[in-house]
Amino acid sequence: MGTHRRLGGYRLLDEIGRGSTAVVYLAMDLCGREVAVKELSPELAGEPEAVTRLAREMSAQARVRSEYVARLLGGEVAAERPHVAMEYVPGCPLNDLIPAYGPMRHDRLVRFARRLALALGDVHDAGVLHRDVAPGNVIVMGDRPTLIDFGIAHEAGAAQITRRGMVVGTPAYLAPELIEGERATTASDVFSWAATVAYAATGRPPFGRGSLHGVCFRILRGHADLDGVPEPLARLLRPAFRRDPSRRPPARWLAGALADGDRVTLKGDRVVAA
Structure with missing residues (x-):
């Protein structure tokens, strides 16, 4: 200026x-x-x-x-x-950081994933839905993420002015129910958290690039690309990507599970901390 x-x-x-x-x-x-x-x-x-x-x-x-x-x-x-x-949050947006320096690795990745889950847990505890958790809305300094841009956020009980066929948010990171025009919930944010963490781990959007139709088709079919995401983190992303929102773990639970590190295991349909 x-x-x-x-x-x-x-x-x-x-x-x-x-x-x-x-x-x-x-x-x-x-x-x-x-x-x-x-x-x-x-x-x-x-x-x-x-x-x-x-x-x-x-x-x-x-x-x-x-x-x-x-x-x-x-x-x-x-x-x-x-x-x-x-x-004002100093740092670099995740969608600029990863192309410039490559995917996050090892403990840095786990700390990033856990802190972003804590951010989302705090948002949900306040009775708010963010609705646009995506790499462009996460500022990173070291392994510390800061969630920004509440432009389409709203209080959890507020009326949602969306309709079937209207895609609001960053399409490649949207939960399937939002693509289908259903109401946003905390579980929708959890799906977007998982997609953002997968991007940080691999450098790729988990449902690919290309046309909006193709990306949305892969989201609806549950075709998440987690190749290269290390265990046990991948074991937490899979349930967060579940098609049924009611079967996704809450953000606060995910943060706790990530704090347990390698003790996170799968038992049947559930992820538990051993």
């Missing part, structure tokens, strides 16, 4: 992200702290539906308290320039 600008109580320093509905800036607050400020695109600032979505994002993120989730700091959705401010 050629000249410094202000938005609310924040001094905008540089543009660090741009999407179809918003621009994200690195900014500084009144205390001199670096923050991330997300502003609705000017053409959407007067659209009630877009402002409502931003308010929903702010409400959902405000409920979550986690050392592995970017913290909401404030915002003004009713302002002339609607915006929200979040903790």
Whole structure:
């Protein structure tokens, strides 16, 4: 940015992200702290539906308290320039990190998977569904993930404005029930966690690349590619990929199982910590 600008109580320093509905800036607050400020695109600032979505994002993120989730700091959705401010998270998005440096290995991978499960457990404990857990929404510093972007998140009991045929989220990491137009649940986030961890372990989306139709077909058929995912991690990803959401383990349980390391085993239809 050629000249410094202000938005609310924040001094905008540089543009660090741009999407179809918003621009994200690195900014500084009144205390001199670096923050991330997300502003609705000017053409959407007067659209009630877009402002409502931003308010929903702010409400959902405000409920979550986690050392592995970017913290909401404030915002003004009713302002002339609607915006929200979040903790600035240094690091690299997982979808940039893996192509540049290769898949995660050994203890680093396990720590990453466990901490991302803890992040998701904290989100769910707050009564929130993230709905877009994917490599582009995980910032990594070392083996420490931080979950960001609550743009389509909402409170677990809220009405979901999706319909059959509408795909909301990152398609290659969506649970099958969402592709079929069913309601999102905590189990849907768990499926996306497993897909994201598989990507970190192999450098490949577990349901392949290519056309949206082909990727969705493989998700619906349960054709997850886990070649190269080490045991016992793969033994946790398999149940998280189950077609029936009610049979997927919760995020908090997965975090506990990962803390047990090699003692994680399968017993029949269940994964247990020995």
